[in-house]
Amino acid sequence: MGWAGPLATRHLADMGAEIIKVESCVRFDWFRGWESSQRWINDNEAEKHEPFNALNRNKFDVTLDLSQRRGRDLLLRLVAVSDAVIENFAGDVLPKLNLGFEVFKAVKPEIVMVSMPGFGSTGPWSKYRAYGSTTEQAAGLPHLTGHPEHPPTMVHIALGDAVAGLNGASAMLVALRHLKRTGEGQFVDLSHSECLLPLGAHGIAEQSLTGVPPPRLGNRSRHCAPHGIYACGDGRWLVVQVQSEEQWRALRGVLGGNVAGFGDLADRLERSDELDAAISGWCAHRPAADAMDSLQSAGVPAAGVAASKELVADPHLQARHFWKILDRPYIGQHPNGVAPYRLQDGPLEIEWPAPTLGQHNREILGGLLGLSDAELADLERDGIIGNRPRLPGAVGG
Amino acid sequence: MSPHEDLPGALHGIKVIDLAGTVATGYCGKLFADHGADVLLVEPQEGCPTRRLPPFAPGVPAPEASGMHAYLSANKRSVVCPDRAALMALASGAALVIDDRPGRDRPLTLDELEHCSADGVLLSITWFGQTGPYRGYAGSDGVCQALTSQIDWLGEPDGPPVMPGGYQAQIIAGMTAFVASMGQILARELGNVSGPGHLDVSVLESNLCFSEIEALRGFAGKPTRERLGVNRFRATYPLGIYPCRDGWLGVTVLTPSQWNAFCELLGFDDLAAVERYQQSLERLQDADKLDARIQGRVARESAGDLAKRGQALRIPLTIVPTMDQLFDVDQFVERGAFADVTHPDLGALRLPTSPFRLHAMPAASGGEVARLGADTEAALQQAGCAL
Numbered sequence: 001m002g003w004a005g006p007l008a009t010r011h012l013a014d015m016g017a018e019i020i021k022v023e024s025c026v027r028f029d030w031f032r033g034w035e036s037s038q039r040w041i042n043d044n045e046a047e048k049h050e051p052f053n054a055l056n057r058n059k060f061d062v063t064l065d066l067s068q069r070r071g072r073d074l075l076l077r078l079v080a081v082s083d084a085v086i087e088n089f090a091g092d093v094l095p096k097l098n099l100g101f102e103v104f105k106a107v108k109p110e111i112v113m114v115s116m117p118g119f120g121s122t123g124p125w126s127k128y129r130a131y132g133s134t135t136e137q138a139a140g141l142p143h144l145t146g147h148p149e150h151p152p153t154m155v156h157i158a159l160g161d162a163v164a165g166l167n168g169a170s171a172m173l174v175a176l177r178h179l180k181r182t183g184e185g186q187f188v189d190l191s192h193s194e195c196l197l198p199l200g201a202h203g204i205a206e207q208s209l210t211g212v213p214p215p216r217l218g219n220r221s222r223h224c225a226p227h228g229i230y231a232c233g234d235g236r237w238l239v240v241q242v243q244s245e246e247q248w249r250a251l252r253g254v255l256g257g258n259v260a261g262f263g264d265l266a267d268r269l270e271r272s273d274e275l276d277a278a279i280s281g282w283c284a285h286r287p288a289a290d291a292m293d294s295l296q297s298a299g300v301p302a303a304g305v306a307a308s309k310e311l312v313a314d315p316h317l318q319a320r321h322f323w324k325i326l327d328r329p330y331i332g333q334h335p336n337g338v339a340p341y342r343l344q345d346g347p348l349e350i351e352w353p354a355p356t357l358g359q360h361n362r363e364i365l366g367g368l369l370g371l372s373d374a375e376l377a378d379l380e381r382d383g384i385i386g387n388r389p390r391l392p393g394a395v396g397g
Numbered sequence: 398m399s400p401h402e403d404l405p406g407a408l409h410g411i412k413v414i415d416l417a418g419t420v421a422t423g424y425c426g427k428l429f430a431d432h433g434a435d436v437l438l439v440e441p442q443e444g445c446p447t448r449r450l451p452p453f454a455p456g457v458p459a460p461e462a463s464g465m466h467a468y469l470s471a472n473k474r475s476v477v478c479p480d481r482a483a484l485m486a487l488a489s490g491a492a493l494v495i496d497d498r499p500g501r502d503r504p505l506t507l508d509e510l511e512h513c514s515a516d517g518v519l520l521s522i523t524w525f526g527q528t529g530p531y532r533g534y535a536g537s538d539g540v541c542q543a544l545t546s547q548i549d550w551l552g553e554p555d556g557p558p559v560m561p562g563g564y565q566a567q568i569i570a571g572m573t574a575f576v577a578s579m580g581q582i583l584a585r586e587l588g589n590v591s592g593p594g595h596l597d598v599s600v601l602e603s604n605l606c607f608s609e610i611e612a613l614r615g616f617a618g619k620p621t622r623e624r625l626g627v628n629r630f631r632a633t634y635p636l637g638i639y640p641c642r643d644g645w646l647g648v649t650v651l652t653p654s655q656w657n658a659f660c661e662l663l664g665f666d667d668l669a670a671v672e673r674y675q676q677s678l679e680r681l682q683d684a685d686k687l688d689a690r691i692q693g694r695v696a697r698e699s700a701g702d703l704a705k706r707g708q709a710l711r712i713p714l715t716i717v718p719t720m721d722q723l724f725d726v727d728q729f730v731e732r733g734a735f736a737d738v739t740h741p742d743l744g745a746l747r748l749p750t751s752p753f754r755l756h757a758m759p760a761a762s763g764g765e766v767a768r769l770g771a772d773t774e775a776a777l778q779q780a781g782c783a784l
Contacts, residue, residue: 007606015580016589050613120754125728129713133636137647138715140723142628142638144562150627151638152645152717155551155561157622157630162606166572171753173579174432178407178758180586186757194734197749198424198572202563203720204735205464206452208746213720214452219539219560223451229539229548229557237557239548241537301537305558308546308608308622309615316544319529322602323612335616337609340602341577344507344595 001029003132003158004116004192005088006055007165012172013058014339014348020078020364021056021355024065025386028357031055036391046357046389047330053354057326057336061355062364063385066097071384075099076107077369083179084112084172088164091117091127101187110185112175116168118160120191130192132158139196144203147218159199160192167195225268226251229305230280236288237305240279240295250298258282321347328353358387406433407758411582413437414488415473416504417497418445420564421522421600423469424571425495425578430472431751431760437487437776438473444769450564454743460769461742465564468748471738471764474772486780489513492582495574499523499532511593518581519595522574526599536600538566545604546611550622550630558624566604573603626684634681635659638717639692641700645717648691651677658710662703663694736763 013019023029032046065071085104094100101113115121118130136159146153171188206214221227230238242248252259258278262268268275283291288304295302312323312335323335338347365371379385411434415426430436444460447469453462478484491514510517524536539560542548552559577596584590615621628637635650650659653675660669673679700716707714718726724747737745751760
């Protein structure tokens with residue numbers, strides 16, 4: 001549910017694994033939306049939310065009310081024919097349903113289970129509440145970004161979620177490889193916060209090496225100059241990150257007299273204020289896109305800061321066919337970014353868009369588990385399966 | 398002895414050759430190495446690029462002074478390869494060969510790899526990918542974070558965006574490349590796929606995981622994120638990092654029950670009684686005013702104590718440990734999140750361990766870093782090359 005787990009399984013689904021997403025009509029994926037009112041349900045809002053639609057393509061979706069015995073039994077029948085289970089509930093949810101690794105192992109001895117709570121499933125913080133922001137804060141990462149006069153600075157609203165998703169996919173693949181080699185399943189435990197520690201490795205390494213953490217210098221660096229974000233004539237911002245003397249010479253070739261008086265790295269670092277003013281002066285006279293073109297043509301790492309709403313039209317991503325336009329009930333045409341890796345013959349396919357709630361109940365419960373039409377009708381009547389969200393306490397059907 | 402011989406690991410038997418030695422290829426290779434694969438870092442005479450990256454150990458000469466290189470390179474072998482024939486021999490039987498070239502001057506072509514490893518996968522991790530108009534552009538972490546729009550949401554509304562510190566975009570790309578290449582290797586081991594393959598992974602596209610949802614919202618004509626101020630993000634408030642008497646407190650309060658508990662924790666009875674503050678978005682409207690209240694209240698408290706008491710009330714609070722505090726966070730200590738990596742010239746460095754904890758076959762905890770070329774002789778002999 002949410003971001004991390006679904007992103008992990010989206011990677012596996014894109015690579016051809018058969019992913020069965022289990023929701024229930026009352027406890028559906030909260031990335032479908034948060035508002036639980038009858039009107040919201042009647043307007044099919046649960047099918048219109050971008051976060052869900054970005055993260056769940058290429059998956060099968062079944063609904064099972066796990067708080068009812070028959071729903072729980074059907075989940076265990078699905079586990080028995082699966083290689084792996086992945087979940088990212090808060091730590092107390094599965095135990096309350098009398099579910100967990102030992103239960104899954106009883107029906108499928110070689111099952112792989114990946115569990116990904118915010119701080120991991122062991123240790124004194126294992127029951128702590130966390131959002132993707134909390135896990136970024138706990139990893140100390142904000143101490144490595146921003147201006148010294150500002151508090152430690154976060155780099156995302158939910159950094160921990162996407163990063164844990166990538167790690168979840170990785171961990172699953174490693175455990176599946178171990179299963180293939182040894183026939184042994186296992187429990188895999190991920191902490192979102194630990195998944196973020198590698199992003200701060202430069203700061204942790206500096207602390208370890210020197211006993212002192214790196215200072216926060218805003219957009220400047222102690223090791224490169226120029227290094228900053230500059231205002232352009234069209235009101236947009238330009239990132240310039242010169243990382244070698246070769247790139248500095250290239251920049252000097254483009255900016256000419258504006259920066260002619262600056263010398264080697266030590267000189268440029270010493271006179272950072274002057275240098276930044278000179279680059280700002282040059283940028284102020286041209287749109288960010290032109291500045292980027294001129295600098296990149298010479299080999300200088302520079303880019304205009306894009307706005308999120310422009311990404312689908314980005315010329316480079318367009319040329320790489322990064323966005324696929326999908327057609328889905330309730331929302332019609334909408335883009336999805338392909339997997340961020342491709343083989344020599346092009347991007348991996350997106351076979352179908354994010355499923356509607358319970359879209360594959362018949363295909364999975366009927367087809368895979370062999371339930372009859374009459375049994376499916378019974379389950380639907382008793383609210384164990386269904387295709388529409390239901391308010392807690394409402395009668396099924 | 399190569400590190401994998403006394404450390405089987407879940408990826409034992411997989412041979413990986415890293416021909417690039419960048420942060421992105423290094424992190425991808427590191428995940429293989431920490432889980433028991435045999436990873437050869439093939440370096441030029443002067444050493445691979447990560448050896449020239451800060452932080453540096455004072456008093457240690459190049460090319461062994463980089464702490465970043467030490468982090469990325471534990472449990473790998475370092476080989477300086479004399480010529481192409483030796484490279485072909487080293488790559489014999491490799492499951493994965495990694496480079497960083499956007500389509501030109503490839504150190505080992507797919508055809509050559511097929512010749513020395515029938516099911517070998519070539520992985521190229523570049524800034525922008527093998528195709529497209531930016532293919533040959535110069536990249537950096539900040540450049541990619543600009544083009545994904547991630548930094549467009551960071552910082553003061555009227556000031557410049559804020560660039561995240563370090564090599565975060567490249568680490569994300571290394572992680573993404575690990576998923577992609579493990580998928581390809583497993584597919585071959587399972588017999589689902591055979592023959593060579595060339596994976597194209599870009600730092601840019603890897604980092605779109607942070608903004609793709611916003612891109613979809615923008616396409617649908619809905620409002621997308623913009624800069625609201627440091628640590629301000631719609632529609633969560635309070636969200637932030639506040640100085641306490643002994644450190645920093647991280648706060649995220651979204652739901653009405655979290656808000657009411659937060660008011661209880663800090664004794665804000667008056668704020669709990671304000672009806673519209675039950676909505677996070679309404680609180681965000683008054684963020685400057687509320688920030689002053691929160692700041693004034695927590696300044697004389699202990700961050701650790703507040704976090705603990707807050708969590709008991711089910712509020713997502715945490716300490717925000719500084720680099721020196723990180724190593725002593727009880728949760729990280731208990732779970733072995735850090736371990737010593739040793740290097741012959743740098744000594745022992747406390748660094749993060751592999752984040753995924755496989756209970757039946759754990760990753761290496763710490764490890765040794767090879768000096769430049771330390772394994773050249775053994776690796777070439779093993780590959781059957783005359784020295």
